[in-house]
Amino acid sequence: xxxSITEFRDAYGAVTERIRDRYGVAVELAxxxxxxKGDLDGSRILVADHNTDEExxxxxxxxxGHTVQWNVSAALRRLGMTMPVKPTGEELDALGAxxxxxxxxxxxxxxxxxxxxxxxxxxxxxxxxxxxxRHLYTTGERRAFRDFxxxx
Numbered sequence: 001x002x003x004s005i006t007e008f009r010d011a012y013g014a015v016t017e018r019i020r021d022r023y024g025v026a027v028e029l030a031x032x033x034x035x036x037k038g039d040l041d042g043s044r045i046l047v048a049d050h051n052t053d054e055e056x057x058x059x060x061x062x063x064x065g066h067t068v069q070w071n072v073s074a075a076l077r078r079l080g081m082t083m084p085v086k087p088t089g090e091e092l093d094a095l096g097a098x099x100x101x102x103x104x105x106x107x108x109x110x111x112x113x114x115x116x117x118x119x120x121x122x123x124x125x126x127x128x129x130x131x132x133x134r135h136l137y138t139t140g141e142r143r144a145f146r147d148f149x150x151x152x
Contacts, residue, residue, distance in 0.1 A: 008053035011115040018113035042070040058125045065102030084137045099130045
């Protein structure tokens with residue numbers, strides 16, 4: 001499924017509203033300097049205003065996933081605040097698990113907001129994110145995000 005700009009925008013609005021109203025987490029568009037695309041602090045999610053509608057949807061859902069993690073586990077909060085340098089295989093596995101868990105919370109947020117038809121997109125986007133981060137952490141090189149996209 002390839003959603004339209006309107007579908008991504010509508011889904012972003014629905015997920016943002018659900019996160020705010022059910023969980024009390026503020027979501028704000030913010031002026032964040034590239035290459036960063038968003039940020040969180042455990043009670044607020046910032047989404048860079050320079051993102052596309054597709055990126056905004058992924059970020060609000062994914063950063064909500066990390067927000068949940070940060071609020072239920074001090075260890076996950078510490079892991080999420082770490083920028084690993086030359087991580088070991090074990091550290092990369094832990095980071096991968098952390099990212100996949102955030103994806104599960106992301107999917108739940110979409111479902112709770114009655115956003116349907118995005119499951120495969122979210123899985124692909126999340127896998128791309130994990131591959132991007134794994135490359136960044138192991139090489140220090142920031143390649144284009146879509147270089148890591150594998151549909152399905």
